[in-house]
Structures are given as structure tokens and as C-alpha cells.
Amino acid sequence: MRVVILLAFLLPILALAQVSLGAVHIPMRSVIAALIQPEGDFLATIVRQQRLPRVGVAIFVGACLGVSGLILQKVMQNVLVSPSTLGINAGATLAVVLSVFFLGLDGRSLFLPGLLGGIAAMALTLMAARLIAGQGDRRLDVVLAGSMVGILCSSASTFVMTLDSDAFGTMIGWLVGDIGNFDHLMLPMVALPAGAALAGAFLFSRHLDVMVTGDDQAALLGVDVRRVQALAVGIAVVLAVSAVVVVGPIGFLGLVVPHLVKLALGETGRATLLAAMLAGPCILMLADIAARVAVAPRVLPVGIVMGLAGGVLFLGMVLSMTRRGRA
Amino acid sequence: MLRYALAFLPLPLAAAEVTDHAGFAVTVPDAPQRVVSLHDWVASVMAAELDVPLAGSSARVTDDGDFYIRSGFELFGLTVDNTPLASVHGQTDPERVASLNPDLIIGNSGDNLQQREQLASIAPVLMMDPENGMPPLEIYRDFADWTGRRDVFDAKLAAFQAQADRMAQxxxxxxxxxxxxxxxxxxxxxxxxxxxxxxxxxxxxxxxxxxxxxxxxxxxxxxxxxxxxxxxxxxxxxxxxxxxxxxxxxxxxxxxxxxxxxxxxxxxxxxxxxxxxxxxxxxxxxxxxxxxxxxxxxxxxxxxx
Amino acid sequence: MIVRTGAISFTVSGRFLLMFPALTLLVLALAWVALGAGLTETSAAERLAALRGEGMLAELRLPRILVALLGGAMTAASGMILQIVSRNGLADPGLLGLSQGSVVAILLGGVVFGLGPQALVWAGLAGALAVSLLVLGLGRGMMAGGGIVMVGLAVNIVLGAVTEIVMTSGDAARFARLAVWSRGTLSGVSNGDVALIAVWAAGCLPVLALLGRSLGPLALGHDTARAVGIDTRWLLPVLVMLAACLSAPVVAVCGPVSFLGLIAGYVARRLVGDAPQEVLATGMLLGAGVLLLADTAGRALLPPFVIPAGLMTSFAGVLVFLLAIAAERRLNR
The missing domain is CATH 3.40.50.1980 (Nitrogenase molybdenum iron protein domain)
Incomplete structure (x- = not known):
């Protein structure tokens, strides 16, 4: 529980830092002034109308991806799976690119195609993983299959883009995953499904905890393994797609967060869900701050920063996992 | 077979060497009769305005899956029915360009630089870069020089300048x-x-x-x-x-x-x-x-x- | 079966004797079809003329076909060498990060430093070598069990992020352009590229043939190899360098083509068994055939669209791969 409280303190501090940093640096004092005073100057407008909503988006996306990753890792009993390594992100992205181009859809209506894409990609990954099986560690098969599906989906996305690249002029940031200043306008569209999925995660957390003991044990304890698995995967996909529709495919948050949470709290209990909900936003905000400071005055898309940092961490996890496996 | 043979006919005697926006020195025919434009909303539009004989233009794909020559359509009514399709934007098939039997190809440095060698085997290729920081009028003048339409260009420019002067009063x-x-x-x-x-x-x-x-x-x-x-x-x-x-x-x-x-x-x-x-x-x-x-x-x- | 030609004798399996000529014929037939496929109808006489280097086809179709054949074979060979070195059937220059290393080096060299095509190959080679040393170094001692593939995937992810930094530094048109190349396409291939690839193939393939004999013992394990007197201390680095030299020029010309090595190795083992030299020869034929098929289908199936070969291989390849495994499952049941 201490970890949760610590995170709960860390979150507002990082949020303030995220508001303060940007193309125009706003001193912390002005930030706080803008938050307290009802009327303000130009800076106050920037703080309230642009940067604060960014923080809101970061919290939403971080929570979605963190919890999604945690659930996936629990139910699949595999520390290497996450919305990005399973191909869910890439599948949802392809579906969004297709519907933007061919159906002319925008914001409001992208969730459903995204969800279909995410589910299809996930199903393809699981199918492929079953077929590759037998080349070694079972947990690695899923990730390999996911990377195949991911490459396939992103190749297809880029092909569609070439048909009229001008139509995607405003979407480059989204395509590699970025928190845009106005992504918050998308939040109302996905708040309902994401909220329902989060509630579901808390409601069924007991059932999910039982899965950690392994499929056989869970069945012995009277859990309908298949139904719980389907439910959990459904919740995780809805959460991941909600995040993708808003900010694009931001990878590895869903991989890193559960790992950290597990180190601090273990795997079971509602506190782990809460911790994932808080740790996700914290890490995403850290990455976003890094994206703005690293090569200032240029700004990197936060998805790229997450890719860099997440890739290094993934490498570390693989190394420690295989080393331990050998010992 | 005939169209491949045609492509190897000697160029018209009157030919000039020009340097394109990618820095290539290219010998071009004096008055090209079949120009293929691989840049719909810059080169095709210029060609249409200067009465350059277009043998084909690149086009984009609309959300209905139709082909559409951006700007060429709006300004001068270019469609793939009156101007044959030379390539789908960003996916140039040199064979399609060759089948139009051009005597000059205007490519765009962004999309076609990789394929320059292939295209050059079909006809002289000039790479155009509409956003290289040069004033648009200079780029337009280059295009007029490349396609042997300098006289048309100068006349249109003079008429336009007169119109602007009237406007400035x-x-x-x-x-x-x-x-x-x-x-x-x-x-x-x-x-x-x-x-x-x-x-x-x-x-x-x-x-x-x-x-x-x-x-x-x-x-x-x-x-x-x-x-x-x-x-x-x-x-x-x-x-x-x-x-x-x-x-x-x-x-x-x-x-x-x-x-x-x-x-x-x-x-x-x-x-x-x-x-x-x-x-x-x-x-x-x-x-x-x-x-x-x-x-x-x-x-x-x-x-x- | 033992084949004797003068002083040289070697063992060849019956399946290989059957499969290799059959596949060779298949690939040749495919090349003939590819030479005729495209926008315009092409007579046999025109195709023959193209083979002599005459006519438009010799400029437009022939280079693509030659690069597809050579590049496919080289990428497949690179993958299968890595499979033997890492003792993992899933290794592939794409999966281990070699291709992505080349991509990053080439993008940085071309976009940031403005290098020419010849220099870019060397940049790509340096990138591939650096990554292969990194991956094999980190993955040392965890060759089996897929650990090294995971290390490669992780390195791939980091390098992919670097690629995206370069890709997003311009407008949408530039993003789309670089994105297409970074997924593999043969649309920009010209006669100059054929020469470039051929030079590297001519340099690498004899080395591969020379080292071929030692691959057998190596595939049985590094200890086995040492036991029959093979010095693995120099052989392994040389093989890795060879794998990098085989894949880098292909990446420089057509971008990384995913899964080619993986598919070729996998299918070849199913076709001819486990003898490394036979698998290598068969797999190279398969790699050549698959890339040629992907590129030809991409340019001829849906005119006027040109579907990049990288998209076709990852699509068709994944499909073929899955079908092959599924079929095998059914047979074994």
C-alpha cells in the first residue's frame, strides 16, 4: 500500500512539471497562479486550455495501458506480453488508418474500427503463436508471433498512407504515438468503454488473481478458466484500443508498468491494479517531459521516447529472464 | 514492340542541356511533344497552364478508389480520362510511364529520386523540387525553360503582372x-x-x-x-x-x-x-x-x- | 548417397538430389514468368532479347528480377548462417536486428550526412556488423531456447525508435516515403544496383562455399565442432561477419525484407532434412523464389498500384509460414 501512496504523491508533482515545460517555459509559480486565479493572462490560457488537458490525456492513456498490460501478463502468465508486443496496437492503428482514408471517419467514430482491428490482430497473434510453438520457450513464441503481426500491420498502414500522403498530414505524430495538445477532445468518445473496462478489471480482480496460480490450479478452485481468460483479454483489448485511438500506438508502457508493479507489490490484489493505474501515468509523463527536454527546442513524439526506453528495459528483462532460466 | 522501338528514336536535333533541381545535367528536346508529369499538383498544373502537351500525369487515390489529379482537376479540368494515368502517387511503375511513350519526364525529387535511373532509360528525366526554398516564380520559369514554353510563360507573366499592377493602383x-x-x-x-x-x-x-x-x-x-x-x-x-x-x-x-x-x-x-x-x-x-x-x-x- | 567426381567425394541425401533440381527449375520458370509479367504483354522473343540486355525490359524488369533472385538468396543465406551460429531456427537478419542496424546507419548516413549510394552500403554494413556483435555478445550463452531472438527483438525496438526519429523529421510525404523503404521495396532497383549486389554476392558466396563444410559439425553444437578440430573462436566471428555482409547490401538497395531468412530456413529443413549445406543451398533457392514472387505479384497483380515487396513478403510469407506449419501438424497427427 505504501507504494500506492508514494505514487499518488508522485503523480501531481510530475503533472506540474509536465505543465511547466514546453515550447514556452512557464515558471512553476505562474503555473500555480494560473490554476488558482479564475481570470488570467495569455500564459494562464495556455496552461488551462492546452497543457492541463495534456496532463489529463497522459493520465488516461497511462492508466489504460498500465492496467491493460498488467491484466494481459496475469492472464497469459507471460511477463513479455503487452498491448504492443501482442500486435494489438499495430492492428488498431491499421484499422484507424484504413477508416480515416477510405471511410473518411474522424475522432468520434474511430473507436469501433480500432477495436475490431485490435481484436483481429490479437487473434492472429495467438493463432500464429500456437503454430510456431515448439521452438523453445513458450513465452517467447507469443512475442515472436506478435512481432510478425506487428510488422505486417504497420507495412499495410504505410502502404495506405502512400495513396495520398497529404490526407495524413496531421496524423504523423499520431502514427508513431504522441500526446497532441488537442487529443483531449477525443477523451469523451472513449471514456465510457475505457471506464467500463477499468471497472470490470476491479470487479473481477479476484478471478484474475486465481489465474496467477496456473490454469489447472484455477480450474480446481472452481474458476471457469476459459471464460475468465476471454473476459480479461476483452478488458485488456478495450483499454489498449481506447489509448491507441486517442494518442496512437505508444508501446511498452503496458510492458514496463506491470513489471515494476510486480517488483514492488507482487502480482495479486486490487492494490496492484491501483498501482498500475498510477504508475502508468507517472512513466508516461516522465517520457513526455524527456521528449520535450532531450532535444529542445525540437520536440520528439513521446511514443519514440517510450520505444527507446522501453526497448532497453525489454532487453534487460529478456537478459535477466533467460539468465535466471539457465541458472 | 513498336512503342519500345519508338522510345529509342533519336531525339529531335534541336536539344538543350539544362540542370534540374536535383543537380543533374540533362539534355532535353527543344519542344517536347509528349511530357509525362509525376507531380500532379505542381508540374501537371504548370503544364496545363502553359499548354505543354501532357502524355500523362500522376494521380492520387480518392476514398472511393477513383483516381484524381489534385489541383490539375480543380484548376484545369485534368482527369485520368483526358490525361492518361502515369502513376499512382508515390508508387511509380516505370513500365506504365514507358507505355505512354514520353519524350520528357518531369519527376519530383521527393518521390522519384530512387527511380531516376529506371526512368532515365525511358526518356530524359528532370527532377523538380517545388519546396526547395526558391521563389515559386523561379521554379515556374525553370519548368517553362525545360519544356520549351518560355514564350508562353513570359506572355502570361506579363499579363498577370499588368493585372497585379492595376490591383495595386x-x-x-x-x-x-x-x-x-x-x-x-x-x-x-x-x-x-x-x-x-x-x-x-x-x-x-x-x-x-x-x-x-x-x-x-x-x-x-x-x-x-x-x-x-x-x-x-x-x-x-x-x-x-x-x-x-x-x-x-x-x-x-x-x-x-x-x-x-x-x-x-x-x-x-x-x-x-x-x-x-x-x-x-x-x-x-x-x-x-x-x-x-x-x-x-x-x-x-x-x-x- | 555418395557422389564421386574425381578426387572429391561427398555425401548427398536423396531428398536433396530430388528437391534441389526441382526447385531450381521452379525458380527459373518463375523468373521466366516474371520477365513476362507486367503492364504490357511480352512475347517470348522479347523476353529472350531482354536476357541479352536489349530493349526496355532489360532496363525495367530484368534488374528487379536479378536483384530479387540475388537479394533473396543472400538474405536467406544470412538468416540460415545466423540460425546455425545462434543454434536457433527462428534467427533471421530482420529478427536479430541486423537489418534494422543497416537501416539506421543508412538513414543517418543518407539523410543526416548526405552520403552517396556506394558509401551507404558500407554504412549499412557497419550498422549490421555493430548490431550483430552487440546481439551475439549480449546473447552469449543463451543461444538456445530463443533467448537470442528476444535480444534481437529488443535491439530492433530500440533501433526502430531511432528510425522513427529520422522519419518524423519531415512532412507527411517524406514520412510515407521513408516508411515504404523501411519496410522493403524493389521499385527503385536499377542496373547499377544489380552490379552492386552482384559484387557483394561474388565476394561472399565463395567464402560461404569454403566455410560450408564446417557448418555441419557446428550445427551439432560448438563442442562437437571443437571436437572435430574446428576452431570456433575464429569461425563464429567470421560467420557472423559473413551474415552481415550478405544482408547489408540487400538492405541498402531495397530496404529490409522481413522474415525471408526465417521462412527459407524453416521450409528448407522441412524439404531436405537437417544437413546444413543442403539446407543452405535449398533455402537460398527458396529465398530467391519467394522474394521474386513477392515483387512480381506486387507489381503485376493490381495495376496501377505497386505493392512494395516488403509488404508482400510479410503478408504472403507469414501466410505461407503458417500454412506450412499447419499442414505439417496435420501430417504428424
């Missing part, structure tokens, strides 16, 4: 600044442009000058992406906004996007006396006298007053 407009500005409603950035096809053609002919903010644009390119947070420092006598009509956008779409990204910005500028134009990008982004004339026509009486 002898006023000295060197203190009048103009700024083409694009907005990205997703990530909240603005794109400022120094050279913007028909817009620059029109404003330069009037004697107006690019706004101060264009100093932010690096050399060798025509635009720069900036954070919307610097909007407070942008000033101009004439602000030009655009929208993509072919993607179902309207003037209102662009205005709403500005209102969202930089609330109150447009009203603030209007209050300072800035003239704000909101034009279809298909008509004014390409460099053409026809599009430039529409920019002139859109200017209110007494602008920059």
Missing part, C-alpha cells in the same frame, strides 16, 4: 507583409510557409513581402513547423489560410481548427487590420497564374491600408 506595397499559415489541430502546431505557389506569385507581383516570421524557416526548404504557443508573436498584413476541398474540408473547418488551437488568434489579427483569406488549397497551393489571379480577386479593396 500605384500603391507602394513593400510595407505589406503576407503569411501563408497552416494549422494542425491534432498536435496543436502551426506551419508557416515562405513560398506557397499561387499565393506567393500573387503577393510578390503586388510588391508585398513575406512576413517577419518566415525568418524562422531554414534555408533550402519552404516551410517550418512551430508550436502554436508562439502565435502571439505572429503579425502580417495579409494572412492566407487554406483547406483541402477534395477531403471535404471547408473554410469553416480551417477556421474552427484555428479557433481550437489558438483561440481568439484570428479575431485578434482581424482587430489589428490583418486581412484573412481562406482559400481552397487545391487552387492556390500549386504555382499557376490562374490560381494566383484568384488570390488577387479574393483580396478586399484597400488591403494593407
Amino acid at each position: 500605384g500603391r507602394d506595397l513593400s510595407g505589406c507583409t503576407y503569411l501563408p499559415l497552416l494549422v494542425n489541430g491534432r498536435d496543436g502546431t502551426l506551419t508557416i510557409a515562405s513560398d506557397y505557389g499561387g499565393v506567393s506569385l500573387a503577393m510578390d507581383a503586388l510588391g508585398a513581402v513575406p512576413a517577419e516570421a518566415t525568418a524562422l524557416i531554414p534555408d533550402g526548404v519552404a516551410r517550418a513547423n512551430v508550436s502554436a504557443e508562439i502565435a502571439g508573436s505572429l503579425t502580417a498584413g495579409v494572412l492566407i489560410l487554406t483547406h483541402l476541398q477534395s477531403r471535404d474540408e471547408t473554410a469553416e473547418t480551417t477556421r474552427a481548427e484555428f479557433e481550437q488551437v489558438v483561440p481568439g488568434f484570428l479575431d485578434h489579427l482581424s482587430g489589428q487590420g490583418t486581412v484573412i483569406l481562406n482559400l481552397p488549397r487545391e487552387r492556390v497551393y500549386p504555382t499557376s497564374f490562374k490560381g494566383a489571379a484568384e488570390v488577387l480577386a479574393a483580396l478586399p479593396v484597400g488591403f494593407c491600408g
